[in-house]
Amino acid sequence: MSSRLIIALDFASAELALNFTQQLAPQDAKLKVGFELFVAAGPDFVRKLVDQGFEVFLDLKFHDIPNTVAAACQSAAKLGVWMLNVHALGGDKMMLAARESIAGLVKPPKLIAVTVLTSMDQAQLAKLNISQAPFEQVSHLAALTQACGLDGVVCSAQEAQQLKQQCGGEFLLVTPGIRPLGSQSDDQTRILTPLAARQLGVDYVVVGRPITQSKTPLAVIKAINQDLAE
Numbered sequence: 001m002s003s004r005l006i007i008a009l010d011f012a013s014a015e016l017a018l019n020f021t022q023q024l025a026p027q028d029a030k031l032k033v034g035f036e037l038f039v040a041a042g043p044d045f046v047r048k049l050v051d052q053g054f055e056v057f058l059d060l061k062f063h064d065i066p067n068t069v070a071a072a073c074q075s076a077a078k079l080g081v082w083m084l085n086v087h088a089l090g091g092d093k094m095m096l097a098a099r100e101s102i103a104g105l106v107k108p109p110k111l112i113a114v115t116v117l118t119s120m121d122q123a124q125l126a127k128l129n130i131s132q133a134p135f136e137q138v139s140h141l142a143a144l145t146q147a148c149g150l151d152g153v154v155c156s157a158q159e160a161q162q163l164k165q166q167c168g169g170e171f172l173l174v175t176p177g178i179r180p181l182g183s184q185s186d187d188q189t190r191i192l193t194p195l196a197a198r199q200l201g202v203d204y205v206v207v208g209r210p211i212t213q214s215k216t217p218l219a220v221i222k223a224i225n226q227d228l229a230e
């Protein structure tokens with residue numbers, strides 16, 4: 001069965017990332033390439049992972065005017081990635097343009113939108129003049145995302161149960177801020193364990209540092225996959 005684990009490859013170079021990925025097979029996990037690695041290693045590195053058979057989530061959180069985001073989504077889709085994302089705060093016109101830009105492809109990537117970053121709590125939202133609790137804001141942005149025809153959202157696992165009720169089972173929930181028991185929370189605030197996330201209905205968990213900074217990453221991956229298969 002295909003893994004529900006997405007490993008965040010937050011490495012500073014292609015070499016460091018490849019040292020890590022060469023231990024993995026595509027069935028172990030999907031791989032996420034975000035800002036750090038993409039800026040360092042570029043689209044060729046993404047193509048290399050795709051050619052090796054990995055399902056790649058290109059996490060560049062596009063957030064710009066509709067025309068720019070639509071073009072960026074097309075370029076990203078041409079890399080053969082499995083999933084890509086935009087920022088829901090770009091608004092409905094931007095999300096609609098993004099969706100339209102890849103709709104005609106033979107095998108379009110899944111397109112999802114970031115709601116409220118998992119590093120943010122209510123106090124951080126208040127500083128942005130958002131007075132709602134994180135769930136209220138996530139719920140609002142998820143509704144907007146779904147109305148634009150996207151495949152799902154990035155949110156915290158803490159919001160998963162209510163979001164599944166709101167949006168239905170087919171709407172994908174992709175959740176960073178996942179921490180196995182005993183690991184550090186780092187800069188994440190809205191966190192849950194892999195097992196709790198899966199029990200609440202999350203489709204895919206994103207895990208970076210607890211795996212990539214572990215001395216025994218393969219053991220951590222195996223334990224998380226077991227939890228997700230429960």
Ligand SMILES: O=c1ccn([C@@H]2O[C@H](COP(=O)(O)O)[C@@H](O)[C@H]2O)c(=O)[nH]1
Pocket residue numbers: 008010034114116117118119154155176177178186188206207208209210
């Ligand atoms: O709300 C969000 C959106 C994206 N991320 C990304 O996920 C990983 C998490 O890494 P950890 O080391 O497990 O904290 C990272 O690449 C973020 O850019 C997120 O954390 N929250």
